[in-house]
Amino acid sequence: xxxxxxxxxxxxxxxxxxxxxxxxxxxxxxxxxxxxxxxxxxxxxxxxxxxxxxxxxxxxxxxxxxxxxxxxxxxxxxxxxxxxxxxxxxxxxxxxxxxxxxxxxxxxxxxxxxxxxxxxxxxxxxxxxxxxxxxxxxxxxxxxxxxxxxxxxxxxxxxxxxxxxxxxxxxxxxxxxxxxxxxxxxxxxxxxxxxxxxxxxxxxxxxxxxxxxxxxxxxxxxxxxxxxxxxxxxxxxxxxxxxxxxxxxxxxxxxxxxxxxxxxxxxxxxxxxxxxxxxxxxxxxxxxxxxxxxx
Numbered sequence: 001x002x003x004x005x006x007x008x009x010x011x012x013x014x015x016x017x018x019x020x021x022x023x024x025x026x027x028x029x030x031x032x033x034x035x036x037x038x039x040x041x042x043x044x045x046x047x048x049x050x051x052x053x054x055x056x057x058x059x060x061x062x063x064x065x066x067x068x069x070x071x072x073x074x075x076x077x078x079x080x081x082x083x084x085x086x087x088x089x090x091x092x093x094x095x096x097x098x099x100x101x102x103x104x105x106x107x108x109x110x111x112x113x114x115x116x117x118x119x120x121x122x123x124x125x126x127x128x129x130x131x132x133x134x135x136x137x138x139x140x141x142x143x144x145x146x147x148x149x150x151x152x153x154x155x156x157x158x159x160x161x162x163x164x165x166x167x168x169x170x171x172x173x174x175x176x177x178x179x180x181x182x183x184x185x186x187x188x189x190x191x192x193x194x195x196x197x198x199x200x201x202x203x204x205x206x207x208x209x210x211x212x213x214x215x216x217x218x219x220x221x222x223x224x225x226x227x228x229x230x231x232x233x234x235x236x237x238x239x240x241x242x243x244x245x246x247x248x249x250x251x252x253x254x255x256x257x258x259x260x261x262x263x264x265x266x267x268x269x270x271x272x273x274x275x276x277x278x279x280x281x282x283x284x285x286x287x288x289x290x291x292x293x294x295x
Contacts, residue, residue: 005157007195007240011140012161014188018096019133020169021181022107026126028173029108041119042111045126053134060142072210078146079206085143086200088136090262093189097266137162143199146206186270191240193266197259198242204254219246 023046030038060081068074099106107129114121137158145154172179208216224245228234237243247255 005153005239006236007144007198008141008154008157009161010188010191010195010240011137011144012158013165014161014185014192015133015137015140016162016165017168017184019130020165021172022103022129022133023126024169024173025104025107026111026129029111035115038115038122041122042126045123045128046130048123049127049129049131049134052131053138056135057138057142060138064142064146075206075210076212078143079203079210079212081139082143082146082199082203082206085136085139086196086203086258088139089192089196092132092136093185093192093266096185097189097269140195140199143202144195146202186267189266190263193263194241194259197255197262198240200258201242201247201251201255204251205248208248208250213250215248215250218248220249220252222246 023042026042027039030036030042064074064077064081068077107125110125111122114125141154141158168179204213205216207213222245224234227237227243227245229238229245234245242255
């Protein structure tokens with residue numbers, strides 16, 4: 001797997017597991033409430049969401065390669081798509097952190113109400129629950145694949161990430177494995193923040209190539225002698241997070257201005273929840289609670 005494909009695999013794993021968990025929540029609710037006859041409608045909504053997401057990704061690729069005629073137009077389109085991807089992924093990781101504890105109850109409530117309304121409503125609930133992750137995955141894949149020399153690698157990697165997430169979701173549903181989903185989504189969310197910072201840096205580069213922003217011809221510094229792009233570590237940093245040894249001033253500013261504050265804001269609640277120092281011997285310690293799955 002190439003280093004650029006690692007980011008695509010992470011995207012497929014993270015977004016795929018979110019979608020898979022949503023589907024398993026819906027399925028488990030129907031099975032436990034003895035309403036299996038509604039399963040076909042849920043799957044119809046899931047399939048429709050997947051088809052729309054694939055079509056959205058294909059539309060982005062077709063627009064970039066076939067409709068836009070000039071190099072500047074393609075660069076500008078890719079830059080705008082990259083900015084949209086950064087906004088989308090930032091909103092999603094913060095939303096997931098906030099909604100993780102209540103999402104299961106909300107989905108069950110919506111599906112219960114939809115069953116009362118009719119079959120179309122059931123399909124719509126499943127569709128809306130999955131399509132958000134699907135469209136985000138398609139947009140993130142399109143933007144991350146632009147930096148890859150061979151787009152087939154990221155495509156296969158994101159597919160592998162989705163397959164892995166589906167397998168994990170099935171094992172979780174069957175009770176074969178237990179995963180601390182709070183930690184999983186925290187660490188993958190932090191990595192996605194760095195991936196998004198790289199996408200934003202790439203967007204600035206595209207804006208400079210399109211002539212919208214100045215300064216593309218001047219590097220802030222050049223440490224390629226130390227951060228060799230041909231070495232494994234240089235290729236890894238560039239492929240995953242678009243960290244290069246000779247960024248322009250605007251690229252560097254964009255990467256830092258996004259990565260540092262967003263990463264701090266995202267991890268701050270986790271850092272605040274760290275256990276305090278042990279209580280004095282005479283104090284009565286509270287009874288510990290078992291660590292469970294955060295969904």
